[in-house]
Amino acid sequence: MKTMLKLSFLLMVVSLAFTSCKKDxxxxxxxxxxxxxxxxxxxxxxxxxxxxxxxxxxxxxxxxxxxxxxxxxxxxxxxxxxxxxxxxxxxxxxxxxxxxxxxxxxxGLAVIVNPENTWVDYFTVEELKKIWEPAAEGKIVKWNQIRPEWPDQELQLFGPGVASGTFDYFTEAVVGESGSSRGDFTASEDDNVLVQGVATSKYGLGFFGLAYYEENANKLKLVAVDGGEGPVKPSIETVSNGTYSPLSRxxxxxxxxxxxxxxxxxxxxxxxxxxxxxxxxxxxxxxxxxxxxxxxxxxxxxxxxxx
Amino acid sequence: MSRIIKINRLKNSGFQVLGIIGTLIGLVLLAIFIGDILMDGLTRIDWDFITSLPSRFPEKSGIFTAMMGSIWILLMTAIISFPIGIGAGIYLEEYATKSRLSKILEINISNLAGVPSIIYGLLGLEVFVRILHFGSSLLSGSLTLALLILPIIIVATRESIKAVPQSIRDASYALGASKWQTIQHQVIPASFGGIMTGVILALSRAVGEAAPLIVVGALAYVPFAPKTPMDDFSVMPIQIFNWISRPQHGFIENAAAAIIILLIITFGMNAIAIYLRSRWQKRISW
Structure with a gap:
């Protein structure tokens, strides 16, 4: 016991002594x-x-x-x-x-749907907000609730996990408050899971980093987003010249x-x-x-x- | 009469079932969690993973700098908090008179134990990093964590000292021992197992903390293992947090592998605590 106390005091002194010698x-x-x-x-x-x-x-x-x-x-x-x-x-x-x-x-963030999805031409930011805001939870569950001419089919949502920066950024740009979103969607930290999810469900909708779309472009359909100045599809060009807004920074x-x-x-x-x-x-x-x-x-x- | 007995028996077995369910929930959740982590991360652990520096390629990335940082933090936090915590516990239990002041001290120590860890981080940032100019160093980090776990150590020390029977002290005094001699030769040895258990459990908590260290300025990418207490550092929980927030699947595997290593460290420390307690209890021969 005694030796242990002494030892710990000694170690403390030694460690403090180190603090004086700072290398450049x-x-x-x-x-x-x-x-x-x-x-x-x-x-x-x-x-x-x-x-x-x-x-x-x-x-x-x-x-x-x-x-x-x-x-x-x-x-x-x-x-x-x-x-x-x-x-x-x-x-x-x-x-x-x-x-x-x-x-x-x-x-840049890509909003994507299944390749068999023939009805979606673009989303306005307002529509994206309507889909993803917290109030939509349990209420906006069918495609025709977004636009009446769209099919009367279940909307299957995929998005990054709440701990990711992508999620914060999307919710801030679309809903207006970082981290504020509905909770009833399939969430995964692994964007490849989201890619798989949207690629295999006809009525799927998801968002993730643009790079993941580019790697899986044959399995997915990229959707243009209208931020107020007409629908724009994200690409290296539109992201880097700022016309793909607000989902690029x-x-x-x-x-x-x-x-x-x-x-x-x-x-x-x-x-x-x-x-x-x-x-x-x-x-x-x-x-x-x-x-x-x-x-x-x-x-x-x-x-x-x-x- | 027999109805009352029946009802009581029913209540008795009912409570027993509740207790078993309560115990099982914790154990089953732990088993599921550990099983999941093992499945994700076990294949990722090899010597390279332990000795490699962080990298943007998950398969080339390793835990080395974060693990060394955690070990440094652990040792330094132990060295700082051990004498202070035990000293405070002994003072409060053996020397302090039951005055209003000691009551206030007692309440505040219990309150401190409940303060969120991020608050300690802010305190450490202001006091150690800025006022004392220790920088975002291992020293600042471990002083902050030492503050964080001091209340736990003090409470554990006091509880173990309380468990030493008064008759032992009386006997020691009766043989002419002074107060310090009594504490040194009777009270501390008798309570040491309990104290060590408290210290090690507190350290297990410290080794899992990320939030206060991020505030103090611990880093996420450090391409070297710390050599002195004034070096910058990263720790395993920060590395895990960083990896989990990356989208690539390889980083998730890395995170699981790092969690396994962190769990091994924590379980190892708990094992030491149990061993120390049983060893010390055997040595008490009164």
Whole structure:
């Protein structure tokens, strides 16, 4: 007993003694959106072979949580799935932090039905809301309740699990409140299950990341969405030029100007922009058009010159 | 007369059935959960999975950095919370007079045990990360978790000390022992099994926490195992949470595999708790 107490005190002293010796290894600190995380993780993973002596760490505090740390100068780069808000800009100014925002990819959602579905030409956002809002639970159960000319058949709904960012994003864009949805649909965290579900039920309807549609295009029918300016089908083009709205959004990284002066950070960000087209696609997002990456690279280089 | 007996017997067996159902619900759910996890994840566990760094390819991804982070967190949290928690328990039970102050302390400790873990995360972020400038380090993380589990350790310590018969203390005093000698040679050894059980169960809770550590600034992608208490870190629950929210099926398998490893750690710790308790109980020879 005595020795155990002594031992634990000793260990405590030793561990505290460690705290005084901090090494100056090259570290790039990134935090922010869990939606952007897979892209940044992929870039960091590839960057390991480029500069193995640089440690890149990535957190998932969420876009807001990430900006809080960014505004205090605690992180070098912030992942964001929305532009910075005025309140967050003010905090950055207060702490005299300047930054540049770079768009790295697009996140697009596909609304899909079975290939045998001949009646659906497009959905308006209002119709999607009518189907998915919490009030629809147990009430909107047939296709003809959405539009009277559609068949008097059961509506079979498929969607991502409530824990996923895709679910949050869809509900926010369509219902108006993140996470607010009916509960009586087939939910799966595995988008391939949703693909199977819609592909095998004639009266099925589902939504998931655009990349999953592209991989299974022969089994599914993509539906255009009318966000107020006519029906638009999602494609790499319409997602990246913003006409497929509201179910697409740009993803950003924000770079602190002080960090941008460091050689390893410069290298990392230019590596990021160079590899984002390939890597964002690999993890399931829509890359920007090639000329847009050129614009972002130019923006980044101009920012470096202005420092 | 016989009717009353019959009714009482019926009530008796009725309650017994209720008790068995209650026990079974927990056990069956646990069995279903573990079976499901084993089916999803067992095939994924191999040496590579344990020694690999995180990756965007689920099949190349591993648990190494998160597991090392969890082990560091576990050890440091134990080292910090063990002396403080047991010290506080001994003070409250053996030294504190039954005054209003000690009553307030007691109530507050019980209240602390019920505070949601995310609140401790916010406290840790403000105090350890920002005011004390420990950064988002292992030290901040384990200090936060130590705070989180202190109430549990204190309560467990007090309960075990309470279970030591007063006659033992009286006998010790009668032989001329001082208060500390009595505590050191009689009370602590007699209650140590119970205290250790409390400590280890509390640590099992700490090792499963993700929320307070995310708030403190634990990361989701760390390409190195921590070397000092000031290093950035990730832990297994955060890695599991991250994998589960990914759409690719391979990551779900990874998450299940990581859950199995986390369960092994937790069950292992509970086994140690049981072993320690039985060993200490054998050593008590009065």
């Amino acid at each position: 290894e090259k570290t790039i600190k990134i935090d922010g959106s869990s939606t952007v995380f897979p892209i940044t993780e992929a870039v960091a993973e590839e960057f390991r072979s480029e500069m193995s002596n640089v440690r890149v760490t990535i957190g998932i505090s969420g876009t807001g949580g990430g900006f809080k740390k960014f505004g205090r100068g605690e992180t070098d780069i912030s992942d964001a799935s929305r532009p910075i808000k005025q309140k967050e800009i003010d905090i950055c100014k207060e702490n005299s932090i300047s930054y540049v925002d770079l768009t790295v990819a697009f996140d 740009p993803l950003f990284i924000y770079l602190n100007s002080k960090a941008a002066k460091r050689e390893e950070v410069k290298k990392f960000v230019s590596f990021y922009l160079k590899n984002a087209p390939k890597l964002s696609k690999e993890v399931g997002y829509v890359p920007l058009p090639a000329e847009e990456y050129a614009v972002q690279t130019k923006k980044f280089e101009d920012f470096l010159k202005s420092l």
